[in-house]
Amino acid sequence: MAAAHMRASGLLRQGLVMRVDRRSFWFLDAVVESRENLAVLGSLDIEVITNRRTHGLEARELAPMLASLCEAGLIEVTREDSDGRARSLPEIESAFAMSQCKPGHYSGFWYGLTSEGGAAWESMTRADWSRYSKGWSDGEEHCLEAGGHELAEEEFARWSSQPSRVLVPGSAVWKVMQPWSATYWKTVPLGFQVRYWAKRGKWDGVAEWIWERRHPVQRPWYEQPEF
Structure with a gap:
């Protein structure tokens, strides 16, 4: 990963990689933690699905945007259930037509x-991976992971x-x-994990409201660039 970082930084300095502006940055930032289905990009519910403001592009602009990012080597478009890939503009246009994001499917x-x-x-x-955390739950089993021990304890x-x-x-x-x-693309030297069990308790709206205010969401772990 360090080699990729040096290679990308060098190419950016030399102007050999496409200039990332506010619009193209949106597409990189949207998939930092997990990949996204192409159909989501054209969905009317994109802001609800992604929990972020829309990219602001028209439907006809989406395939050319992804094609330019593919050509620059910044993203890859792959089929979920096979080794299929889309790289050129015609291939990505076909990939959009073949993708769906129906609820649960x-x-x-x-x-x-x-x-x-x-x-x-x-x-x-300027991402600080020591401030990054993630987690999942499966019934009563829960798992938290973080790049720093202090953050893991806080979470x-x-x-x-x-x-x-x-x-x-x-x-x-x-x-x-x-x-x-x-993440699926980022590996760091050190991380911390805690697995624990917690049973479902009685719902108390007031108690939840107080808890949310006493335990604010962690501070951002990366900066939004200025364009």
Whole structure:
């Protein structure tokens, strides 16, 4: 990854990679944590699905934008259920036509960052991976991961104290991860994980409201570039 970062930074300095402006940055930033289905990009519900403001492009502009990002080596467009890839403008136009994002049923093609695309994004945002965290839940089992031990402890304290969840005493198991796969494209030397069990508690709207204000969401782990 370090080599990709140096290569991308060098190409950017030499002007050999497309100039990333506000519009093209949106497409990189949208897939930092996970890949996205192409159909989402043209959906009327894009802001609800992605929890971010729309890219602002018209439908006819989407395929050319992705094609230019592919040509620059910043993203890749792949089919979910096969080794199929789309690189050229005609291929990406076909990929859009074959993709769907119906509730509970996504299919077709997805796009995500390449190593060079991730490095280019990092060079613009000054990402601090020690402040990045993620997590998942499966019933009563929960897992949190973070790039810094202090942050992992903060996130565990936050989520394990949620009123609607009752932490099972002694269930927390900590693990040091070397290396740590922070995202599908980014691996860092060190990460921390905690797995724990929490049973569903009684819902109390007032208690949840108080909890949310006592435990604010973590501060941003990267900067938004100015264009």
